[in-house]
Amino acid sequence: MKSILILKHWQIFLVLVVxxxxxxxxxxxxxxxxxxxxxxxxVIYSLWPILAGNELNQLLPKKVTVNFNFFLINIxxxxxxxxxxxxxxxxxxxxxxxxYAIPMLYVFFAILYCLAFPAxxxxxxxxxxxxxxxxxxxxxxxxxxxxxxxxxLQPRINKVVENQxxxxxxxxxxxx
Numbered sequence: 001m002k003s004i005l006i007l008k009h010w011q012i013f014l015v016l017v018v019x020x021x022x023x024x025x026x027x028x029x030x031x032x033x034x035x036x037x038x039x040x041x042x043v044i045y046s047l048w049p050i051l052a053g054n055e056l057n058q059l060l061p062k063k064v065t066v067n068f069n070f071f072l073i074n075i076x077x078x079x080x081x082x083x084x085x086x087x088x089x090x091x092x093x094x095x096x097x098x099x100y101a102i103p104m105l106y107v108f109f110a111i112l113y114c115l116a117f118p119a120x121x122x123x124x125x126x127x128x129x130x131x132x133x134x135x136x137x138x139x140x141x142x143x144x145x146x147x148x149x150x151x152x153l154q155p156r157i158n159k160v161v162e163n164q165x166x167x168x169x170x171x172x173x174x175x176x
């Protein structure tokens with residue numbers, strides 16, 4: 001899925017908008033179709049942070065370490081919980097109170113972590129070293145406010161990928 005890193009910002013913007021429209025789609029009198037369309041829309045909308053996090057992880061400098069497995073676990077927890085809630089509530093959503101709200105606090109954390117992960121990776125790659133939360137907090141908010149943030153993040157990702165390609169070509173030419 002390296003293609004996610006080379007797509008232009010307007011292409012990803014269109015995909016995110018389609019996902020958002022599908023999530024908000026409602027077919028009167030047909031709850032199961034509405035639920036399926038909403039699940040597909042939610043998955044489409046959440047694909048960019050997931051795929052960007054996965055692909056940017058492969059571009060990290062060797063000296064930077066991140067917990068990629070924790071990212072994958074949080075993806076499964078957040079998407080699994082979201083889809084389960086939609087299925088169990090027939091697409092209407094649920095409210096959790098009391099003791100049932102405690103696991104949902106972790107799900108909320110998992111969602112935020114999945115959004116912060118690509119922002120952290122992008123900043124680590126650009127800086128060439130480990131970065132603090134303060135250094136990628138702005139990019140986290142850009143990911144949080146997708147699809148608007150994609151207009152600022154994707155050109156930087158494209159530049160990082162291009163720089164990686166140039167560095168690889170230079171290394172091959174110097175070895176030849």
